Amino acid sequence: xxxxxxxxxxxxxxxxxxxxxxxxxxxxxxxxxxxxxxxxxxxxxxxxxxxxxxxxxxxxxxxxxxxxxxxxxxxxxxxxxxxxxxxxxxxxxxxxxxxxxxxxxxxxxxxxxxxxxxxxxxxxxxxxxxxxxxxxxxxxxxxxxxxxxxxxxxxxxxxxxxxxxxxxxxxxxxxxxxxxxxxxxxxxxxxxxxxxxxxxxxxxxxxxxxxxxxxxxxxxxxxxxxxxxxxxxxxxxxxxxxxxxxxxxxxxxxxxxxxxxxxxxxxxxxxxxxxxxxxxxxxxxxxxxxxxxxxxxxxxxxxxxxxxxxxxxxxxxxxxxxxxxxxxxxxxxxxxxxxxxxxxxxx
Numbered sequence: 145x146x147x148x149x150x151x152x153x154x155x156x157x158x159x160x161x162x163x164x165x166x167x168x169x170x171x172x173x174x175x176x177x178x179x180x181x182x183x184x185x186x187x188x189x190x191x192x193x194x195x196x197x198x199x200x201x202x203x204x205x206x207x208x209x210x211x212x213x214x215x216x217x218x219x220x221x222x223x224x225x226x227x228x229x230x231x232x233x234x235x236x237x238x239x240x241x242x243x244x245x246x247x248x249x250x251x252x253x254x255x256x257x258x259x260x261x262x263x264x265x266x267x268x269x270x271x272x273x274x275x276x277x278x279x280x281x282x283x284x285x286x287x288x289x290x291x292x293x294x295x296x297x298x299x300x301x302x303x304x305x306x307x308x309x310x311x312x313x314x315x316x317x318x319x320x321x322x323x324x325x326x327x328x329x330x331x332x333x334x335x336x337x338x339x340x341x342x343x344x345x346x347x348x349x350x351x352x353x354x355x356x357x358x359x360x361x362x363x364x365x366x367x368x369x370x371x372x373x374x375x376x377x378x379x380x381x382x383x384x385x386x387x388x389x390x391x392x393x394x395x396x397x398x399x400x401x402x403x404x405x406x407x408x409x410x411x412x413x414x415x416x417x418x419x420x421x422x423x424x425x426x427x428x429x430x431x432x433x434x435x436x437x438x439x440x441x442x443x444x445x446x447x448x449x450x451x452x453x454x455x456x457x458x459x460x461x462x463x464x465x466x467x468x469x470x471x472x473x474x475x476x477x478x479x480x481x482x483x484x485x486x487x488x489x490x491x
Contacts, residue, residue: 146436146437146438147175147437147438149165149167149170177221178221178225180264181218181221181222182222182225182227182257183257183260183261183264184218185218185222185227185245186245186253186254186257186258187257187258187261188208188210189208190204190208190210190215190218190219190222191227191237191241191245191246192246192247193207193208194228194235194236194237194241195237195246198234198235198236199234199235200233200234200235201215201216201219201233201235204219204235219235222241223235226238226240227240227241227245228241245257250303251303251304252300253300253301254300255293255296255297255299255300256296256297256298256300256301257297258293258296258297259293259294259296259297259298260297262290262293262294263445263449266280266282266448266449269448270448273447273448279447279448279449279450280448280449280450281449281450282449282450283350283398283450286352288352288356291352291353291355291356292356294356295328295329295353295356295357295360296360298328298329298357298394299328299329299331299357299360302329302331302332303331304479304480305332305477305480305483306331306332306334306335307335308477308478308479308480309332309335309336309391309393309424309485310335310336310339312475312476312477312485313336313389313391313420313422313485313487314420314472314487316340316343316388316389316420318340318342319336319340319342319343319388319389320342320343320344320388321343321344321345321346321386321387321388322336322337322343322344322345322346322387322388322389322390322391323345323346323348323382323383323386323387323389323390323391323414324345324346324347324348324390324391324393325348325349325377325382325390325391325392325395325407325411326348326349326353326377326392326393326394326395327345327347327348327349327391327393328347328349328353328354328357329357329360329361330345330347330357330358330360330361330365330370330372331361331364332391332393332424333345333347333370333391334361334364334365334370336389336391337365337367337369337370343369343388344368344369344370344371345369345370345371346370346371346372346373347361347370347371347372347373348372348373348375348377348380348382349372349373349374349375350374350375350376351374354372354374358372377395377407378399378403378406378407381410381414382410382411382413382414383413383414384413384414385413385414385415385416385417386414386415386416387414387415387416387419388415388416388419388420389419389420389421389422390411390414390415390419390420390421390422391422391424392407392411392421392422392423392424393422393423393424393425394424394425394426396423396425396452396455396460396463397425397426397443397446397450397452397453397454397455398446398450398452399452400452401452401459401463404452404455404463405463405466405467408421408463408464408466408467408469409466409467409468411467411469412467412468412469412490415469415490416490417490417491418489418490418491419489419490420472420487420488420489420490421464421469421487421488421489421490422485422486422487423460423463423464423485423486423487424483424484424485424486425454425455425460425483425484425486426438426439426442426443426446426454426482426483427439427454427455427456427457427460427474427482427483427484428440428443428453428454428455428456429456430456430457430458436481436482438481438482439454439481439482442454442482457474457484457486460486461474461486461488464486464488465488468490469488469489469490469491470488470489470490470491471486471487471488472487472488472489473487474486474487475487
């Protein structure tokens, strides 16, 4: 997947092909303002104003308590990007914004956009990171409010991804126990438990993550087949010959190669014979092949914010095989560009 700028008429097409369009200015001046405008529209509840009926800018300014002229500029940007339509002096939500931007939508990204307001400030540290290589290590610095925003944001992304997790994963025969490392919100465990009535899941995560994430799961699930365990994946044992399946989703980009190998070896020990270890990550492009935009951007973001950035499929397979597991397959999520499951088995 590539986010790109396209021409809207023949003259623009000719200019693009002749390299006459100053794309670096568009990338650095237009794109960031669009991103920030969309973030502010979420956190200032601009989309909610248009939820039930079209509104004029005057009506919207009253409802949002924002300056009319400033709001007009914002609405023009949102309209140009397809979030609103404008007709007869009124703005109306499009299907894009109704699905992804409204708080009560089943696919709402509202909480993730609120969390993105936190991460926006991290970009000021990018130059320092590029000079020193020192990442922010945000898990070590979050206050209580940031932990809450983080977990709500991760939950909103997981709502989208979770619908495909068990479809991509291998089919299991009456599994009994699952370990979900870094599972927080529990939505991935929930999908497995719903698919396999014989299964009970343990979500293993940092204490502050559990404190903020468990209430999110309990709103969706009141059964006894999903439990939490507080701990640190780098220092605590996962058990011995205990689990039919171990899932590690969006965790390895927080760890160094040495740490990922350490964790993989503990996972090997914790798996039953024929049990599966599933790594779920945004896949970084292999060196020397076509470089994809979304995984590359996520790699830079993970590098800035945590320890190691993204990993290639080859590197993830190496972690599994070096721990004694046998590589099975790499499967892509068709609806989440760059995300895969790297599946290995204990033989």
